[in-house]
Amino acid sequence: MTARIIDGKAIAAAVRAHVADEVARVQRAHAMTPGLAVVLVGSDPASEVYVRSKHKLTQAAGMASFEHVLPSDVGQDELLALIGRLNRDPLVHGILVQLPLPKSLDTESIINAIDPAKDVDGLHPNNAGRLAAGLPALSPCTPLGCIILTKSVHASLQGMNAIVIGRSNLVGRPLVQLLLNENATVTIAHSRSRDLAQLCARADLVYAAVGKPEMVRGDWIKPGATVIDVGINRLSGTDGKTRLVGDVAFQEASGVAGAITPVPGGVGQMTVACLLVNTLRAACAIHGLPPPEVQPLW
Ligand code: GUN
Numbered sequence: 001m002t003a004r005i006i007d008g009k010a011i012a013a014a015v016r017a018h019v020a021d022e023v024a025r026v027q028r029a030h031a032m033t034p035g036l037a038v039v040l041v042g043s044d045p046a047s048e049v050y051v052r053s054k055h056k057l058t059q060a061a062g063m064a065s066f067e068h069v070l071p072s073d074v075g076q077d078e079l080l081a082l083i084g085r086l087n088r089d090p091l092v093h094g095i096l097v098q099l100p101l102p103k104s105l106d107t108e109s110i111i112n113a114i115d116p117a118k119d120v121d122g123l124h125p126n127n128a129g130r131l132a133a134g135l136p137a138l139s140p141c142t143p144l145g146c147i148i149l150t151k152s153v154h155a156s157l158q159g160m161n162a163i164v165i166g167r168s169n170l171v172g173r174p175l176v177q178l179l180l181n182e183n184a185t186v187t188i189a190h191s192r193s194r195d196l197a198q199l200c201a202r203a204d205l206v207y208a209a210v211g212k213p214e215m216v217r218g219d220w221i222k223p224g225a226t227v228i229d230v231g232i233n234r235l236s237g238t239d240g241k242t243r244l245v246g247d248v249a250f251q252e253a254s255g256v257a258g259a260i261t262p263v264p265g266g267v268g269q270m271t272v273a274c275l276l277v278n279t280l281r282a283a284c285a286i287h288g289l290p291p292p293e294v295q296p297l298w
Contacts, residue, residue, distance in 0.1 A: 003260040005259075016060070032283065076106060122138045167188060
């Protein structure tokens, strides 16, 4: 069997186009332009690429984009002062502090300083707690993207067996909560789990988010399962070139799975698309407007 390839690039483009339509509608009806502020500390090359892409795609969706680049030796107080200004800025509806931060900074207290209403990363404990309690919340973008991709294959996830491999605050934990909200049965696995292959074998939905290149093998996958690969790992080849691989051994798994996301071209682009969704949602909520029509996307 050869799995259907889930085209994350095309689905992300459709989400962005839908957000752009909604932004235009909100602008016409309420003369309000959603605004996103992205804060980058230091010059990590991968983070620079992400931030540039966020800036470009935010503007392409008709939103205002504010970029703040700070040196890697910026003090904690200076960064907190910037977040305070962004919290008070009426043109800013979403704030994202690009992670990872330099080790000299205390990530937890920086995230805690973001106004939860503007926390489009869904990382503030208010949003994480609300999500875990099944209440409306801004939820992290990559897990939201994973749900949208899954729903491009399955209209309903009710009663399906899902396994989430990885328990990070950015992906694994919130993904578990979103899957529970969809009435899936969820197994949470991680680097210390025993018999991962056997746990995977029962799953209709496999989410790999561990950051270990090609760790999930083809013979772990139940025939016909849907596989969502969140990993983005850069491997150096013998030819000196680097290539991107996921957390799933794609060639093996695509011979067994029913549907699978490639790397690149799968989950990657969904993160920024969902960031735009969250910024639009936050802007409407802050202005007391009805929620935007984004739910039909998934
Ligand atoms: N670094 C990698 N992914 C993300 C993300 O989704 N949000 C933030 N803030 N930083 C990241």
